[in-house]
Amino acid sequence: MGYNNSVYKKIYEEYSQKYLIARQRADDRARELRSVIPELARLDKELSLVGIEILQASLSGGDTMSKIAQIREKNEALQAKRGALLEAYGYPADYSDVKYECAACCDTGFIENTMCSCMREALVLAGIENSGFASLIREQSFDNFSLDYYKKSPAHLDRMTWNRDFLIRYADTFDVRTSPSILMMGGTGLGKTHLSSAVARRVIERGSDVFYTGAIDLFSQFETQRFKTYTNEPNELIERYFECDLLIIDDLGTEIINQFTVSTLYNLLNDRLSRKKPTIISTNLSKDDIQKKYTDRITSRMFGEYQVLFFMGTDVRAQKLMKR
Numbered sequence: 001m002g003y004n005n006s007v008y009k010k011i012y013e014e015y016s017q018k019y020l021i022a023r024q025r026a027d028d029r030a031r032e033l034r035s036v037i038p039e040l041a042r043l044d045k046e047l048s049l050v051g052i053e054i055l056q057a058s059l060s061g062g063d064t065m066s067k068i069a070q071i072r073e074k075n076e077a078l079q080a081k082r083g084a085l086l087e088a089y090g091y092p093a094d095y096s097d098v099k100y101e102c103a104a105c106c107d108t109g110f111i112e113n114t115m116c117s118c119m120r121e122a123l124v125l126a127g128i129e130n131s132g133f134a135s136l137i138r139e140q141s142f143d144n145f146s147l148d149y150y151k152k153s154p155a156h157l158d159r160m161t162w163n164r165d166f167l168i169r170y171a172d173t174f175d176v177r178t179s180p181s182i183l184m185m186g187g188t189g190l191g192k193t194h195l196s197s198a199v200a201r202r203v204i205e206r207g208s209d210v211f212y213t214g215a216i217d218l219f220s221q222f223e224t225q226r227f228k229t230y231t232n233e234p235n236e237l238i239e240r241y242f243e244c245d246l247l248i249i250d251d252l253g254t255e256i257i258n259q260f261t262v263s264t265l266y267n268l269l270n271d272r273l274s275r276k277k278p279t280i281i282s283t284n285l286s287k288d289d290i291q292k293k294y295t296d297r298i299t300s301r302m303f304g305e306y307q308v309l310f311f312m313g314t315d316v317r318a319q320k321l322m323k324r
């Protein structure tokens with residue numbers, strides 16, 4: 001699984017804290033109770049002795065089962081008495097119990113070495129926050145991607161149905177070592193970014209690290225880093241472009257293109273291809289434009305090794321405006 005390291009570390013630390021805080025709060029409440037209810041101290045002492053008795057019984061040999069059953073009964077009776085006492089003072093019977101957010105894993109995040117679903121959910125949410133386009137991921141999903149917008153032309157509808165189904169399968173079976181890279185081509189407003197978000201969400205849910213960037217931001221990051229190289233500081237953002245499980249580069253071709261951006265793009269795409277890390281690129285450019293702007297080296301790698309998806313139809317954003 002490719003959870004992003006810093007996300008994983010953050011959540012892991014949150015969990016260690018959560019567990020401690022829950023226990024601390026229970027201790028505080030127990031202290032409060034003891035100060036208000038004088039009889040409680042003696043009862044709690046008895047209860048702690050029962051714990052020791054159980055331990056002794058289980059080590060003593062002989063008919064341990066019936067001995068332990070007896071002690072258990074005693075324990076339950078004491079617990080009931082304790083509950084009644086608290087209630088008599090106006091507290092809920094379980095007032096000083098430890099209250100974990102997740103009863104299944106007691107806020108440790110793990111149940112016998114397997115990750116608890118609560119921690120997996122926390123990792124997914126953090127992964128979305130950390131993806132670079134959290135707000136889009138929350139809004140644009142496969143569920144609210146409608147094929148109705150492509151119905152005017154059967155050919156467009158066919159093509160877009162195929163694209164959508166391909167991407168659903170892609171997301172549902174995403175594997176950083178085997179999934180191909182994808183090039184989405186087509187005009188503005190045809191759903192390239194929408195479907196990228198939908199893919200991103202599912203892939204994050206499956207436990208992989210997804211990072212989204214617009215082409216303009218990507219190159220300006222590299223540009224900034226270029227003039228900082230003398231500091232030799234590793235740049236986390238730049239590393240992320242290379243290391244994330246799925247990199248999404250949106251709107252390729254909107255950036256200013258020069259020798260630096262071309263070689264940067266080549267290095268990045270080449271590095272990811274050679275390490276079999278998938279990339280999704282979307283662009284409004286035609287194949288000819290790409291060839292002219294980015295050299296044959298890049299074009300042949302993209303068209304040779306990426307799965308190319310052609311987006312067709314009429315600008316969905318405009319269609320939505322017309323309907324209003």
Ligand SMILES: Nc1ncnc2c1ncn2[C@@H]1O[C@H](COP(=O)(O)OP(=O)(O)O)[C@@H](O)[C@H]1O
Pocket residue numbers: 140144145146147149187188189190191192193194195316317
């Ligand atoms: N098939 C669709 N169903 C619903 N909304 C869509 C669809 N395609 C695009 N949209 C919406 O239209 C707008 C433009 O789509 P977008 O994915 O950004 O287009 P592109 O990236 O191809 O330029 C977005 O708000 C998106 O959610």
Ligand SMILES: [Mg+2]
Pocket residue numbers: 192193194250251282
């Ligand atoms: Mg877009």
Ligand SMILES: [Zn+2]
Pocket residue numbers: 102103104105106107108109110116117118119
């Ligand atoms: Zn849990």
